[in-house]
Structures are given as structure tokens and as C-alpha cells.
Amino acid sequence: MIINRELCDICGSCVAVCPVDAISVSEFCVTINQDKCIECGNCQQICPARAISGAKK
Amino acid sequence: MKHKNYDIVVIGAGPAGSVAARYAAEQGASVLMLERDREAGIPVRCAEGVSRNGIAPFIDINPKWIAATIDSACLHSPDGEQAYMYNNGTGYVLERRLFDTELCNLAITTGVEMLTKADAIGLEYSGEKITGVRFKHFGEIKIANCSIVIGADGVESRVGRWAGINTALALNDIDTCVQYTVSGIDFESDACHFYFGKKVSPGGYIWIFPKSGNTANIGIGISGDLAAEKGPKAYLDEFMKRTFPEAKVNYTVFGGVPTAWGLKEYIKDNIMLVGDAARQVNPITGGGIVQAMIAAGIAGQVAADSIKAGDQSKKFLLRYKKEWDSKLGKIQKTMYSMKERFMKMDDSKFNNLVRLCQSIPKEEFSLKKLFSVAMKGDPLLVAEIARAFVASKLK
Ligand SMILES: Cc1cc2nc3c(=O)[nH]c(=O)nc-3n(C[C@H](O)[C@H](O)[C@H](O)COP(=O)(O)OP(=O)(O)OC[C@H]3O[C@@H](n4cnc5c(N)ncnc54)[C@H](O)[C@@H]3O)c2cc1C
Ligand code: SF4
Ligand code: SF4
Numbered sequence: 001m002i003i004n005r006e007l008c009d010i011c012g013s014c015v016a017v018c019p020v021d022a023i024s025v026s027e028f029c030v031t032i033n034q035d036k037c038i039e040c041g042n043c044q045q046i047c048p049a050r051a052i053s054g055a056k057k
Numbered sequence: 058m059k060h061k062n063y064d065i066v067v068i069g070a071g072p073a074g075s076v077a078a079r080y081a082a083e084q085g086a087s088v089l090m091l092e093r094d095r096e097a098g099i100p101v102r103c104a105e106g107v108s109r110n111g112i113a114p115f116i117d118i119n120p121k122w123i124a125a126t127i128d129s130a131c132l133h134s135p136d137g138e139q140a141y142m143y144n145n146g147t148g149y150v151l152e153r154r155l156f157d158t159e160l161c162n163l164a165i166t167t168g169v170e171m172l173t174k175a176d177a178i179g180l181e182y183s184g185e186k187i188t189g190v191r192f193k194h195f196g197e198i199k200i201a202n203c204s205i206v207i208g209a210d211g212v213e214s215r216v217g218r219w220a221g222i223n224t225a226l227a228l229n230d231i232d233t234c235v236q237y238t239v240s241g242i243d244f245e246s247d248a249c250h251f252y253f254g255k256k257v258s259p260g261g262y263i264w265i266f267p268k269s270g271n272t273a274n275i276g277i278g279i280s281g282d283l284a285a286e287k288g289p290k291a292y293l294d295e296f297m298k299r300t301f302p303e304a305k306v307n308y309t310v311f312g313g314v315p316t317a318w319g320l321k322e323y324i325k326d327n328i329m330l331v332g333d334a335a336r337q338v339n340p341i342t343g344g345g346i347v348q349a350m351i352a353a354g355i356a357g358q359v360a361a362d363s364i365k366a367g368d369q370s371k372k373f374l375l376r377y378k379k380e381w382d383s384k385l386g387k388i389q390k391t392m393y394s395m396k397e398r399f400m401k402m403d404d405s406k407f408n409n410l411v412r413l414c415q416s417i418p419k420e421e422f423s424l425k426k427l428f429s430v431a432m433k434g435d436p437l438l439v440a441e442i443a444r445a446f447v448a449s450k451l452k
Binding site (some may be wrong): 045 | 093094102127146174211212213214215218224225226227228231233234235281284285288289290310312314433439
């Protein structure tokens with residue numbers, strides 16, 4: 001999964017729906033731990049800023 | 058590495074964190090509150106609507122952080138009808154940046170130690186037992202030892218997960234939101250507006266909350282499970298083009314609102330979650346400020362009691378759950394089952410509901426009246442939902 005940092009508003013919604021706690025937030029940036037990610041696509045679907053891509057269809 | 062000792066560490070300085078910290082410190086506990094951002098209350102990811110009765114127990118009402126006083130709510134049906142519901146002067150639209158700052162100041166003047174730019178990154182353990190919080194403060198990693206951790210870290214909460222609590226929300230239990238603060242339009246200064254409909258805002262609604270000086274918060278929340286193809290911004294942009302083509306957008310925020318009934322587990326030995334972190338938001342309206350403060354007041358008090366009693370076991374801390382359940386937790390579950398029915402309601406039912414509201418003269422408006430009219434008009438479901446909606450929005 002890829003986060004477009006220019007679109008991301010650091011709202012934390014993606015963190016709330018990640019089933020495996022793969023996403024972390026700091027004051028200025030959100031990061032996905034690719035080793036933990038199971039590519040469920042939840043974060044991409046919830047992201048209000050449409051900043052995440054990469055889910056397999 | 059620096060270590061310092063406290064009775065309680067609160068993570069997050071939103072309404073939940075500030076109130077929990079203050080209530081614990083009032084009882085003599087030593088409390089540290091950590092906030093990741095450079096100050097509490099920004100950015101404001103919120104429509105800023107609250108009821109006066111909801112906030113009054115926690116803070117002296119001060120016009121400085123009130124942007125508008127609300128007398129009525131206007132519901133807009135999918136087919137374009139509208140109905141006003143009155144509830145004189147019982148609602149406020151806040152300046153949340155100032156409101157959150159004041160709550161924070163109240164905590165600090167009660168003796169809470171607060172650090173900003175302090176990003177909690179994990180819990181400290183001795184064996185299985187939580188003994189403190191690890192955090193980054195201006196780039197330096199520090200540890201605060203404590204007997205109790207209160208996770209008040211908002212929708213993006215990870216504190217619970219660190220303690221092995223599953224806080225993950227299903228997509229139908231979170232609304233994905235965007236809000237514009239706009240100017241350039243004459244808004245009614247004392248009414249909130251809500252727009253419903255599958256094409257307008259699937260599984261949620263569009264809101265207009267007026268603020269001072271011809272500005273307003275106009276936002277949308279749609280249910281996460283219905284957001285695969287089209288996100289909230291696309292819906293809101295269509296609405297703006299249709300309804301307020303002349304509006305100027307001053308700023309934009311994105312956000313998520315938990316619409317679950319709560320969490321099965323939010324208390325363990327040495328740890329409690331409060332506010333959005335514990336998903337304590339009204340699942341129908343998405344309002345969470347008052348809920349967060351009520352839960353935090355209880356949790357702060359219980360934390361202080363547990364320090365006095367020398368017992369930080371889950372068993373002791375469950376007093377918080379017991380009191381929350383009796384105050385709001387049970388209502389949350391009712392609201393949640395209503396939300397589920399509300400989500401399945403088709404547009405014609407909403408049209409019906411708004412027409413029922415219209416049939417009640419303004420000066421006679423009361424929930425009782427609405428209920429009796431709705432009963433006569435037929436669908437019990439409609440009556441139930443209207444009642445729940447009004448009660449929870451304005452309570
Ligand atoms: C678009 C939108 C509109 C809304 N409108 C309304 C409304 O009109 N009325 C209403 O009542 N509610 C509304 N809500 C909900 C309301 O904003 C929340 O319920 C409320 O803010 C919850 O308070 P809280 O203290 O639990 O969390 P927050 O206010 O989110 O505070 C959490 C704090 O924790 C900090 N934090 C997070 N992680 C860490 C960490 N690791 N270390 C240190 N600090 C951390 C954050 O920076 C933040 O300051 C809305 C929400 C959204 C998204
Ligand atoms: S795709 Fe799923 S598992 Fe991967 S980061 Fe997003 S929510 Fe988490
Ligand atoms: S949901 Fe989107 S905007 Fe919000 S933090 Fe995640 S990537 Fe950023």
C-alpha cells in the first residue's frame with residue numbers, strides 16, 4: 001500500500017480500520033509497515049483524502 | 058534515558074485527555090499528560106456542535122469559545138422538503154481550538170503536568186505488567202513510569218493495541234468525513250441543517266453548522282462500507298455546486314468518526330481507554346465531545362480512587378465501565394441498533410419523516426408531539442428514529 005503524502009491530511013482514519021496495526025502516525029506523517037500489511041484494502045477505502053492506493057482489486 | 062515517576066500518564070490532550078487528567082489531579086494524583094502535536098486543539102477536525110447541558114458540568118460557559126447559539130435543527134429530506142425542529146438555545150457551535158485549550162488549561166491549573174510535542178510510541182512493561190509510557194519529546198526518547206495509563210489518543214488510537222486491546226473498526230462502524238469552513242454566504246445564525254439521502258450522503262448526512270461572521274462548517278460523513286467507489290469529498294463537492302455555488306472555502310479538513318457502540322474491552326490491569334479511543338461516540342449523530350468528557354470524568358475519578366486504594370487491577374478499574382454503562386453505555390447500544398436500521402431505511406422513509414415533522418406547528422413542537430403525530434401517520438420506525446435523533450443531537 002502506498003500513501004501519497006501530498007494528499008494525506010494525517011487524520012488517522014486509516015489507523016482505526018487496519019486489522020493488523022500496520023499503520024503509525026506522527027505529527028507530520030503516516031507510515032505503513034509493509035511487512036505487517038496484509039493488503040486488505042480497508043485503509044484505502046476509508047481514506048477521506050483518497051491518499052492511499054495499491055489495494056488488489 | 059530519562060525516567061520520571063507519576064501516578065497516572067494520560068496520552069492525548071483532546072477533551073477526553075484534559076478532563077481525565079483534571080479529574081484525577083483534583084483528587085491528589087500526580088498526572089502527566091502527553092500531546093503529540095505542538096498544541097492541543099489543532100487542527101480542528103470537527104463540526105463543533107455540542108449541547109449546552111452536555112458540556113456545562115465540565116467547564117464554565119464562556120462566550121469566548123462560542124461561535125453560535127443554536128435554537129433549531131432543520132432536516133432536509135431526499136426529495137427536497139424541509140422541517141424545523143425547535144429546542145431554544147440549547148445548542149452551541151464551538152471555537153474548538155479555544156475550547157480544547159481552555160480544557161487543557163483547567164487541567165494544568167489543577168496540577169497536571171503537560172508536555173506538547175510528546176509523541177507516545179509504546180508502553181513499558183515489567184513482565185506482563187504495564188509500568189509506564191515511552192515517548193518521543195523533541196526527538197529524545199523518554200520514559201514516564203506510572204501505575205495507570207489512560208489512552209485518550211483519539212480515533213487514531215494505538216495505545217489500546219499496544220496493550221493487546223483490539224480497537225480496529227469494521228468499515229461500517231466508521232464514517233469517512235470531509236468538512237469545509239466556508240464564507241461568503243448568509244447563513245441562518247441560529248439553525249443547524251442536516252441533509253439526508255442515498256445520493257446525497259450514503260449512510261450518513263451532510264451538515265451545516267453556522268459560525269460567527271457569515272462563516273459555517275459544511276461537512277459530510279458517509280459510512281465507510283459505502284465509500285469504495287466514491288469518497289466523501291466527491292459527494293460534498295456535488296452538494297456545494299448544487300446548493301452554494303458562490304461559497305468560498307476558507308479551509309478543508311478530513312477525518313473519521315467511529316460509529317460503533319463502543320468497545321467490548323477497554324479496560325485492563327493498569328490501563329483504561331476513553332473518548333474516541335474507546336469508540337465512545339454517539340453512533341447516530343457522530344457527536345463525541347460530550348461523550349468523551351463524560352467517560353473521562355468517570356475514568357479520571359476511578360484512576361485517582363485506584364491510586365488511593367493501591368489497587369490498579371482490572372477488577373478495580375471496571376468501576377469505570379459500570380458507571381459509564383449506567384450513564385451512557387446502555388443508551389449507546391440502543392443508538393447503535395437504531396443506526397443499523399437507519400442505514401437500511403430507504404429514501405421514501407426519510408421523505409415521510411420530514412413531512413411528519415412539517416405537520417407540527419412551530420410553537421407546538423415537542424418530542425412528545427412529534428411522537429404522537431408520527432404514530433398516527435404510521436411507521437413506528439420513523440417515530441423511533443426521529444425521537445432518537447432529536448434526543449441525542451440536542452441532549
Ligand atoms: C469531521 C468531524 C466532525 C465532527 N463533529 C462533531 C460535532 O459536531 N460534535 C461532536 O460532539 N463531535 C464531533 N466530532 C467528533 C469529535 O471530534 C470527537 O469525538 C472528539 O474530538 C473526541 O475527543 P477525544 O479527546 O477522544 O479525541 P481527540 O479530540 O481526537 O484528541 C486526541 C488527542 O490525542 C493526541 N494523540 C494521538 N496519538 C497520540 C500519541 N501517540 N501521543 C500523544 N498524543 C497523541 C492527538 O494529537 C489529539 O490531540 C466530529 C469528528 C469529525 C472527524
Ligand atoms: S491494506 Fe489493510 S492491513 Fe494493509 S495497512 Fe491498509 S488496512 Fe492495514
Ligand atoms: S486516512 Fe488518508 S488522510 Fe487520513 S491519515 Fe490515513 S492516509 Fe492520511
